[in-house]
Amino acid sequence: MNGLFSHPEKLDLPDSDITYFPNFLTKMEADQYFNTLLATVPWQQDLITVFGKTHPQPRLTALYGNNDKLYSYSNITMYPNSFTPLLSALKDKADTVAGLSFTSCLLNLYRTGKDSNGWHADNEKELGLHPVIASISLGEERYFHLKHKTKAAQKHKIRLQHGSLLLMKGETQQHWLHQIPKTTKAIKERINLTFRVIN
Numbered sequence: 001m002n003g004l005f006s007h008p009e010k011l012d013l014p015d016s017d018i019t020y021f022p023n024f025l026t027k028m029e030a031d032q033y034f035n036t037l038l039a040t041v042p043w044q045q046d047l048i049t050v051f052g053k054t055h056p057q058p059r060l061t062a063l064y065g066n067n068d069k070l071y072s073y074s075n076i077t078m079y080p081n082s083f084t085p086l087l088s089a090l091k092d093k094a095d096t097v098a099g100l101s102f103t104s105c106l107l108n109l110y111r112t113g114k115d116s117n118g119w120h121a122d123n124e125k126e127l128g129l130h131p132v133i134a135s136i137s138l139g140e141e142r143y144f145h146l147k148h149k150t151k152a153a154q155k156h157k158i159r160l161q162h163g164s165l166l167l168m169k170g171e172t173q174q175h176w177l178h179q180i181p182k183t184t185k186a187i188k189e190r191i192n193l194t195f196r197v198i199n
């Protein structure tokens with residue numbers, strides 16, 4: 001069965017356009033992508049500077065792209081690797097769901113529950129006014145938290161399952177922040193791929 005469009009769930013949150021595709025990949029595909037990416041991506045740990053303080057980012061990352069545009073955030077500048085056949089195949093699937101052609105993929109490796117990704121919006125200038133981001137999850141499940149920037153009562157959390165895709169578009173990045181919090185549970189690796197259009 002093709003899991004691409006099986007039971008997508010649109011999140012019922014104001015000022016957003018977020019759809020969750022729990023079975024974007026089959027278990028077999030997801031297992032294979034996870035194992036290959038874990039072993040072959042040139043994972044790196046960058047130093048980030050936030051509020052004037054420099055420390056190692058609490059996860060490993062890598063950037064792939066089909067142009068040579070750099071990507072900068074939190075005082076980090078990332079240089080793209082060329083897409084591999086495996087990442088191109090995943091990009092094709094993400095392109096189909098999003099209805100556009102992504103240029104780039106930022107990968108995150110959360111090694112244990114201690115790795116995390118702090119509150120942010122993906123609103124860098126090079127992503128344009130209404131960024132479209134297709135975020136694929138592989139490996140351990142983690143919570144993805146969302147909170148509205150100005151409406152304090154508006155928050156939501158969702159567990160991102162192995163082989164799922166979360167599509168964020170429209171005004172989502174203008175109005176919402178998201179994070180992957182730490183967990184004290186003894187868990188292993190999670191890989192996240194965020195496909196983006198970087199101009």
Ligand SMILES: O=C(O)CCC(=O)C(=O)O
Pocket residue numbers: 106108117122135144160178180192194
């Ligand atoms: O790991 C995730 O699910 C989120 C990653 C993320 O928000 C990002 O890389 O901008």
Ligand SMILES: [Fe+2]
Pocket residue numbers: 120121122178
């Ligand atoms: Fe993000």
